[in-house]
Amino acid sequence: MEVFLIMAVPYETQNAIRNDFAVPATGWTDLNGLTTGVSGDVVLPVSCNQIEIYNNSTSDVLMRTDPGNAASQITIAAGATWIIGTPQAKNVPPRFPVGFQNVVASFQSTSGTVDLTLVSIP
Numbered sequence: 001m002e003v004f005l006i007m008a009v010p011y012e013t014q015n016a017i018r019n020d021f022a023v024p025a026t027g028w029t030d031l032n033g034l035t036t037g038v039s040g041d042v043v044l045p046v047s048c049n050q051i052e053i054y055n056n057s058t059s060d061v062l063m064r065t066d067p068g069n070a071a072s073q074i075t076i077a078a079g080a081t082w083i084i085g086t087p088q089a090k091n092v093p094p095r096f097p098v099g100f101q102n103v104v105a106s107f108q109s110t111s112g113t114v115d116l117t118l119v120s121i122p
Contacts, residue, residue, distance in 0.1 A: 017045045017046050017119070017120045018117060018118070018119045019045060019117070019118055020115050020116065020117050020118070021042045021115070021116055021118060022113050022114070022115055023061060023107045023108065023109045023113065023114050023115075023116055024108075024109060024112075024113045025108065025109040025110065025111060025112055025113065027108070028064070028067055028106040028107065028108050029041065029042060029106065029107045029108070030042070030067060030103045030105075030106050031043075031044070031051070031103065031104045031105050031106070031107070031118070032044070032100070032101060032102065032103050032104060042118065044096055044098055044104070044118075044120055045098075045120055046098060046120050046122060047094035047096065047097040047098045047122065048085075048094055048095070048096050048120040048121055048122050049085050049086065049087055049088045049094050049095045049096065049121065049122065050083060050084070050085040050086055050087055050095075050120075050121040051083070051084040051085055051096065051104060051105075051118065051119070051120055051121070052081060052082070052083050052084075052118070052119040052121065053076060053081065053082045053083075053084070053105075053107075053116055053117070053118060053119075054081050054116065054117040054119070055076045055077065055078060055079060055080050055081070055082075055114070055116055056079070056114075056115060056116070056117055057078055057109075057114035057115060057116075058078050058079075059078055059109055059110050059111040059112060059114050060075050060076065060077050060078055060109075060110045060111075061075070061076045061107055061108070061109055061110065061114060061116060062074075062075055062076075062107065062108045062109075062110060063075075063076055063082060063105050063106070063107050064105065064106045065084075065104075065105050067103050067106040075110075076116075084104060084105060087121065094122065096120075
């Protein structure tokens, strides 16, 4: 008789991890892959290929893919979603690995502090 050991993998590890973060109107909040964030930074919770940003607020949010370049800036309208990256095959390394130091995007509210929802999809 053969015995198989089945190890449960949390749903979040296989599919997506969702977390909220605050974005003020003063200064830029960076999203990166560092395991310990710099004060004010948001850290990716898992290595992933796609990042979804949900603007659940009533204010628009500015997003830059290059923090120092205003030409990379777009507006995520109130109630809208923005996707960074795309799904890719499971047999290739993740596009946004935990521990990488590059900033994926930077965010700034257009009015007051707002909460965005980050979904990291492996």
